[in-house]
Amino acid sequence: MLLTPAAGGGRPAAPPVHGPALVADLARHGSATALVEDGHRVTYGDLARMVDDRAEALGTTRRLVLVAIRSTTTSVVDYLAALRGGHAVLLTADDDAVVAGLVAAYDPDVVLRPDAPVDERRVGTAHDLHPDLTLLLSTSGSTGSPKLVRLSRENVDSNAAAIAASLGLEPDDRAVTSLPLHYTYGLSVLHSHLRVGAAVVLTGLSVVDACFWDLVRAEAVTGVAGVPHTFELLARTGFTGAGLPALRRVTQAGGRMAPDAVRRWHETGRRHGWDLVVMYGQTEATARIAVLPPHLTGAHPGSIGRAVPGGELRVEPVPETADDPDAGELVYRGPNVMLGYAEEPADLALGRTLTELRTGDLGRQRDGVFEVVGRRSRFVKLFGLRIDLGVLDARLADAGLVAACAGDDDVLVVVVEREGLERGGAAGAGAVEAVRRRLAGACGVPGTVIDVVVADALPRLASGKVDLPAVRDLAARRRTTGGRAADPTAGAWGTARQPAHGASVEGLRALYAELLERPDATADSTFVGLGGDSLSYVEVAVRLEERLGTLPPGWHLTTVRDLAAAAHQDDGARRRGRLGGRLETSVALRAIGILLVVMTHSNVLFVPGGAHLLLGVAGFNFARFQLSAADRTTRVRRVGASLGRLLVPSVLWISVAGAVTGLYSPATALMLTNVLGPDGWGSAWHFWFLEAVVWIVVGVTALLSVPVLDRLERRRPFATVGMVLGLGLLFRFEVLALDTGPTIQTPQNLLWLFALGWAAARAATVWQRLAVTAAALLTVPGFFDNPLREALVVLSLAALVWVTGVPFPRVLSRVAGVLAAGSLYVYVTHWTVYPYLEDDYPVLGVLASFAVGLAYWQLVERVTRRVTLVRRQTQERRTAGSRATTPA
Known part of the structure; x- marks a missing residue:
């Protein structure tokens, strides 16, 4: 129920002053x-x-x-x-x-x-x-x-x-x-x-x-x-x-x-x-x-x-x-x-x-x-000695280590961040043993009752403070499993290793840090908060499903800590998760879409509409990832990063392919065909899908950068996408017309389809879902003049609206995940692979297209991670040099 002012004539007076x-x-x-x-x-x-x-x-x-x-x-x-x-x-x-x-x-x-x-x-x-x-x-x-x-x-x-x-x-x-x-x-x-x-x-x-x-x-x-x-x-x-x-x-x-x-x-x-x-x-x-x-x-x-x-x-x-x-x-x-x-x-x-x-x-x-100098409530008693954990934390901090201690009357557990150990010039078992000796000397107890756990990051609260209950929970788990000697999760030199089901907080945090290249990921991080987008979503989703069994709805907005807590389900559910799971609908549609695109182009079958299906998914993911940013600056930064991940490998491949084969103009490589025209190249519209996604995302982001529209989108997200859909429908039904290319392949004529995917992500109530479904049924038919293509697009949009996940055998879900994750690269590269095989060996053309595309995907991923690593190491060396010369 909405609040209303007190009844009476005119505007009521301001409320009495009771507050600060x-x-x-x-x-x-x-x-x-x-x-x-x-x-x-x-x-x-x-x-x-x-x-x-x-x-x-x-x-x-x-x-x-x-x-x-x-x-x-x-x-x-x-x-x-x-x-x-x-x-x-x-x-x-x-x-x-x-x-x-x-x-x-x-x-x-x-x-x-x-x-x-x-x-x-x-x-x-x-x-x-x-x-x-x-x-x-x-x-x-x-x-x-x-x-x-x-x-x-x-x-x-x-x-x-x-x-x-x-x-x-x-x-x-x-x-x-x-x-x-x-x-x-x-x-x-x-x-x-x-x-x-x-x-x-x-x-x-x-x-x-x-x-x-x-x-x-x-x-x-x-x-x-x-x-x-x-x-x-x-x-x-x-x-x-x-x-x-x-x-x-x-x-x-x-x-x-x-x-x-x-x-x-x-x-x-x-x-x-x-x-x-x-x-x-x-x-x-x-x-x-x-x-x-x-x-x-x-x-x-x-x-x-x-x-x-x-x-x-x-x-x-x-x-x-x-x-x-x-x-x-x-x-x-x-x-x-x-x-x-x-x-x-x-x-x-x-x-x-x-x-x-x-x-x-x-x-x-x-x-x-x-x-x-210490904390009254943070004491343990070992061998009859009263030990102040706060003092131990301070001693480790004075030694340049980021650490937190916990324990009981049988064992002292200290969690130490890996970077501090390595920054001190030590690593491996020797570094852990040095920490153990330091604490043993400070406490006056044998090192055998001190368990050192090395982690990429301490568990922290949203305020940035160390999450001491989480540290205590870790200590309790180490205690119940017999400490360092008997702990089955202990790695070779004291590092916490994944439990069998891989769902520990630290394990999931490390997974995010690896796949999203964000070493600053914490237990309170979310996939979206770390800058995850539609390109990284599939790989993270598949890897998480392998560990969690079944992904909870809205997992991309859920903290690592809450994901780990949700994963502590009954053993029967985890066993069912190993045998079979549910593939998230947008991931399944991406895999289906790229399969249909390549198989249709290669003449193995004729089911057109795969790329338009993917355009609806692109709108769906844009709403989930880019529009979830807390402010306009973050939104623009996320959009820029996502477009960079799309454009760099695409432009590079198209440029090289164009130089070798003569098929593509510079306008095609730069996603400007819709602006500059095809310039006589017969293959100019091969990459219309990429060009449509790029210019629609850029245009929508610019539109939502207007403060009043930004605020409107945050307050009334479904109404806002309805306005964008309305704008797109003006082009769809030719109330507004820009003749820059084939009707079903130009950004302005496809804005409404992107907006329908966006609306599917924003539909939070049954009535809103019904509205999106009705909009698809009313606007898709007649646009393509192909009932099969139109049915495919309508069904895919309906699936985004009504179905959160699709049952998949575990083996097939992994294959589908790989296809979905590499779909961009397969789409970009298949144009220069299948034409040489489609007439005589169409099936081989499909297999070769996927092989080349997935290989290019892996190559780009490896190069990207290598560049990121080198850049990070360079930054760390600069930081270390600065510390060595100036106290900063």
């Missing part, structure tokens, strides 16, 4: 820029009006409002409006599973999600909400945790003001969403900048993406926030901040960073004109607790600094630090300390249950600043 002052005072900053998204600027005055309008729609009855937030203007407006109206806001990530879990646990009255209708679950409220309750956040960055932190208006306002004062934020400052907004650190960036009238640039790009830094430069960003993992990623890319004249500060929080790394980044910033600001915080204190002034960083790189204005830190002795009189638990008192925790809806009625925060961190004070 930083929201109520938005309008006072007037024409200053508040938000920037994809080049579109929103002033504070406009933002205040948008927030008031949205708050008005939410009504004046105070309710529990769940806001699933992204780094977009509409999502931020939803969040601020809920605060503005005085509601209790439960903020979380925009993730189906997380939202479902919190809805089940807390039964919110309203659910607001990006690009989705308002879900008003009841009129009024089902909850007794304490008057001070303003914001609810998941604890410790573990999004979706049913244990929530209860925050008040005073908590939010005081911490925003304290952070702004600590950093010296001014109205001309400009931040960027380098961290997710549902994470308390990322949210505090938004709060503190709104507090002083500064601007925030909204983006979903990663700091390892060159486009992120292009955006930082173009928008004159003055501040970037990061957690330790952010800095690990930046170090791999050789980032120094050079060429960013507006950059003033880079803040670090979210966990301890090794003192040597702090010192290197501090010196790098000084050389390039920006400050490294080390900070310390917890969700329970609304965000940040302490700040290390940049001028003290060089002398105290292991420190967290001093309490933020209005706060007080002290060290309180605890039994764990009895042997160190200067150490104890860090205890914080200040106006930003939470009201308390909530573990069930009844807790939302509670007021303040504590006045100070026992952080759980062990620390000491030296020279007027504080440092963290």
Whole structure:
């Protein structure tokens, strides 16, 4: 049900001010820029009006409002409006599973999600909400945790003001969403900048993406926030901040960073004109607790600094630090300390249950600043010795290793990232043994109870923090299998090897890293998020199906972690998956389409329409992959990368074939036949399919780069594709006409068919699926003047709409997967193979066409991976050289 404003004549007055002052005072900053998204600027005055309008729609009855937030203007407006109206806001990530879990646990009255209708679950409220309750956040960055932190208006306002004062934020400052907004650190960036009238640039790009830094430069960003993992990623890319004249500060929080790394980044910033600001915080204190002034960083790189204005830190002795009189638990008192925790809806009625925060961190004070030395809750007991895992993590970090420890009273498990070992000049069993000896010496225990696991990457949360529960789960699995000696998943030198069914988180992450050439893949990565497209989709899908048995719907948008969890099904299902599975419909259609194209051209059979079938599939995949990007910049980058993978091998082959045979003009090779004409070459239209795909994708991407259309596509994706379909039908029925070539082979005349495939991907309801099916039945007949071709196209579109997977024997599904994955290359090369065999040996012509095409596919893949590897190694050598000469 949609929310509606209160009844009455005229426009109702703005809702009473109940929310934090930083929201109520938005309008006072007037024409200053508040938000920037994809080049579109929103002033504070406009933002205040948008927030008031949205708050008005939410009504004046105070309710529990769940806001699933992204780094977009509409999502931020939803969040601020809920605060503005005085509601209790439960903020979380925009993730189906997380939202479902919190809805089940807390039964919110309203659910607001990006690009989705308002879900008003009841009129009024089902909850007794304490008057001070303003914001609810998941604890410790573990999004979706049913244990929530209860925050008040005073908590939010005081911490925003304290952070702004600590950093010296001014109205001309400009931040960027380098961290997710549902994470308390990322949210505090938004709060503190709104507090002083500064601007925030909204983006979903990663700091390892060159486009992120292009955006930082173009928008004159003055501040970037990061957690330790952010800095690990930046170090791999050789980032120094050079060429960013507006950059003033880079803040670090979210966990301890090794003192040597702090010192290197501090010196790098000084050389390039920006400050490294080390900070310390917890969700329970609304965000940040302490700040290390940049001028003290060089002398105290292991420190967290001093309490933020209005706060007080002290060290309180605890039994764990009895042997160190200067150490104890860090205890914080200040106006930003939470009201308390909530573990069930009844807790939302509670007021303040504590006045100070026992952080759980062990620390000491030296020279007027504080440092963290361990964690009370992270202890194991081996041979009667109490071992602080946090201290071990810190020691390994100080040695240049990215690692995390876990265990119980029988075994200590440490997961170490491979790159750190190799960067130190060691590898193999010797490197693992060195880590084991280091830990054994630090703990005073035998090395036989220490198990070292080497992984490409530590499991991490969306915030970038190490996923300690996942590390503990690994330790528990190692414990139950007898540790290092008896663990059947242990590799030759301690590296975790795939379980029999190949569905471990690390195994799937490594598969993504290999097939998508993305070593930065994590447990929270998705196929689409890593830049996967229709060309890489088939190979990844087939390889995943071999490991998982059956792919879940929407797997390309599912995280590696969730795929691995879904794979832990019953043994019977896995056995059935080995004997037979389901081939994803678009993959099956690609295999069928290329078979029909080659067999029809070779005169083995006559079933025309294979290429047009593939065009519908191209539209289907365009919607799933390119249009799933979080912002326009990422969309354009993905489109460019995908077109590059299509064009480079195609243009290369056509150019060489044209030079050798004289069949093709330069216009054909450059996909310009539709623009320049065939120039007398009889074979000019051989590659009409490729040319149609290229120009349709380019045209649609340009169209959706218009901000208003981009926003419309995100909010109403099915309506938007309906508009594109309508435009295409104007050419289909010759209301508009461009005579540039054969009617059934030119981009403008095929836009409607591409749009039908796109609509099939966007059809989310039964009525929408029926609409797409009806559109195919009404528009395809009569276009080709060939009933067989038309029936094939209609059936393929209907399959995309209604059928998610096709039952296939395992052996045949692998063959179909290979044909589908190599379909582009077979299509490009078969024109120069089958004509020499079609008259006398048509079947041989088909076999030879596939053999040459698949061989060319493998050659291109190998060359591409080799080039990528060389480029990465060159970058790593440059980075290593930079580290050796300058502390960066």
